[in-house]
Amino acid sequence: MRFRSRAKSVKPSRNRWRLWMLVIALGLVLASMRQLDRPHTAQRLEQLFTSPRPTAAPLTPDFHVPVQEADPPEDETEEEIAGLAQVKDKTYFRPAEREAWFSLFEKLQQMDDSQLLSETCGEVSYAQFLQQPEVYRGRLVTIVGKVQREEIEQPAENQLGIDSYHRLWIQPLGGGHWPLVVYCLQLPSDFPRGENLGAPVSVTGFFFKNWSYAYQEGLGLAPVVLASQLDWQPPSVQPQAQPITSQNLIVAITLACVFAAITTWLAMRHTRRRPYATKAPQQFRDLANRESEA
Numbered sequence: 001m002r003f004r005s006r007a008k009s010v011k012p013s014r015n016r017w018r019l020w021m022l023v024i025a026l027g028l029v030l031a032s033m034r035q036l037d038r039p040h041t042a043q044r045l046e047q048l049f050t051s052p053r054p055t056a057a058p059l060t061p062d063f064h065v066p067v068q069e070a071d072p073p074e075d076e077t078e079e080e081i082a083g084l085a086q087v088k089d090k091t092y093f094r095p096a097e098r099e100a101w102f103s104l105f106e107k108l109q110q111m112d113d114s115q116l117l118s119e120t121c122g123e124v125s126y127a128q129f130l131q132q133p134e135v136y137r138g139r140l141v142t143i144v145g146k147v148q149r150e151e152i153e154q155p156a157e158n159q160l161g162i163d164s165y166h167r168l169w170i171q172p173l174g175g176g177h178w179p180l181v182v183y184c185l186q187l188p189s190d191f192p193r194g195e196n197l198g199a200p201v202s203v204t205g206f207f208f209k210n211w212s213y214a215y216q217e218g219l220g221l222a223p224v225v226l227a228s229q230l231d232w233q234p235p236s237v238q239p240q241a242q243p244i245t246s247q248n249l250i251v252a253i254t255l256a257c258v259f260a261a262i263t264t265w266l267a268m269r270h271t272r273r274r275p276y277a278t279k280a281p282q283q284f285r286d287l288a289n290r291e292s293e294a
Contacts, residue, residue, distance in 0.1 A: 142202060143202070144203075150191075169222075
């Protein structure tokens with residue numbers, strides 16, 4: 001009696017274990033089918049069933065200029081650039097600053113790229129411009145960041161042949177909420193235009209002033225750099241992921257079903273209840289015979 005009652009107590013436990021294994025197998029099938037609907041899975045399956053394609057390297061600017069300590073400007077700097085002494089920081093563009101503005105653009109037209117890079121005082125940050133504008137004013141500086149917006153601006157009448165230039169709003173390298181502003185004479189032909197560009201650039205030009213400008217939430221302050229051109233690396237064309245074909249989808253579903261079937265079969269095999277002994281052991285049969293004779 002004890003033997004039989006013990007066997008019956010094991011039976012529900014084994015059945016529950018088998019049921020749980022079936023539920024797990026069903027969950028695996030549903031999870032596999034759900035995973036197939038995701039774009040990432042489609043791309044992975046595409047790579048699995050098709051020949052690999054070369055991927056382009058991420059765009060990383062390699063034109064970083066080391067930061068150098070700026071020395072105070074020499075006296076001949078203001079004498080060489082006409083009207084530079086009239087430039088005032090934390091103001092709008094004033095008519096009195098127009099002479100210095102076009103004097104700096106005239107110097108840019110006379111300089112080549114090698115001369116610009118050799119004479120720059122190094123990479124300058126937003127904070128450095130705000131703290132020491134008199135040190136950098138009228139000097140060649142280098143700024144590095146991402147162009148977020150490009151606009152076309154019309155200059156005042158001038159004798160340099162400049163009829164327009166590009167105003168670039170640049171997010172400094174390393175982030176920050178306040179932009180740098182560059183007035184650039186020309187851009188590469190395939191440079192993106194408009195807003196939300198995120199184009200990494202390096203610009204070497206003359207620092208002009210810290211410009212106070214109006215925006216939706218009030219007044220902002222942006223260092224202004226005048227440049228003839230910029231350094232920019234066009235992004236490599238990323239190959240578009242081919243849509244997963246119906247044939248690959250069928251193969252993937254088949255593999256998922258096969259995997260689920262194997263899992264279910266293994267679960268049933270390892271949890272299959274052994275048949276109870278149909279015959280009692282010899283000692284139990286002898287005991288039963290003696291009791292019947294008595």
